[in-house]
Amino acid sequence: MANETNTLGKSEWHIMEKLWESAPRTYVQLCHELKENPGWSRSTVQTMLERMTEKGILRYEVVGRAKQYYPNVARDDVAVAETRSLLDRAFEGSASLMMSTLVRKNQLTKEDIDELYAILEQAEVDS
Template sequence: MQTVNLSDNEWKLMNLLWADAPRTITELVYQLKEDTGWSKHTVISMLSRLEAKGAVRHEEGARAKQFYPAIDPEGTKIRETQSFLERLYNGSLGLMLNTLVQEREISKEEIDELYAILKKAEEEQP
């Protein structure tokens, strides 16, 4: 499985491709313009960088290149989460959760969701 590190801006473009591929440069520029203000040149440069990383591929369409994601979103998110946890919290999920809880109010719904996630994880332990 290929490991690809994505910048914050590359995540924006990849999320669009994962949600609905293929997309043309024109479609990507239109969808990213309001949120990012990126020009066509910026999107082309980013697509070139992503192709070089192996994250994106393209096919020649009748009128324009069609861009597709070349990496799996779930695997990419898992690897990015593991990398984040290792870099910032020395791999400690407990330390990360403690930091999040201390730094902001956590809602009852979020607490219930965390309990449900942990209960499911506990039940799935061998």
Template structure:
């Protein structure tokens, strides 16, 4: 996400709501927030996201409906890179170890992770 500013934690919360539901009015987004925010706070947050290019809006009656303007994967890559750099000192291995250790992951999910790693290793060997 090099061309866009970074998402703050609160902005990421709003984007997560929009990605999950596809769109939302200020009230709809406000109802989904984990904490109780004022209408004007959520409105300001969505307007800020629009200015940054993360959302777009369409008029819907007297309100506006906000839509994600970027895919979740685009934003998550930048956020994950920041976490790896800041928390794990650039080590993806430390991130993976922490994830596997801290989460009670089902065997099926662990197998999918192993498959992803195997495929990535095969790509490296072919390169």
């Protein structure tokens, strides 16, 4: 089971993005990719993988001599938890307050607005 809130730290996102993109990945593959961006050493990758495994965010299987790492939480579940956390912290739990802030600060494009209308119309149909 993953951490209780399914939220990730900034560093954990780097690893999870790689695993959500394509899993499994070995320690060596992750080291190679994370050396480029964000510039981590092998020991940093090892430490992060151990911590994330202990927290239940990811899991591994031993295949031959290599550990193959898999995400143990779905991207959508993390996105929902992160969004809920942001709403609670910054907008008193109110999605409408968040949206009105974005609108007032001109942070939404016409395409964003059109997409939001479509999402809301579908939500209305589904409810």
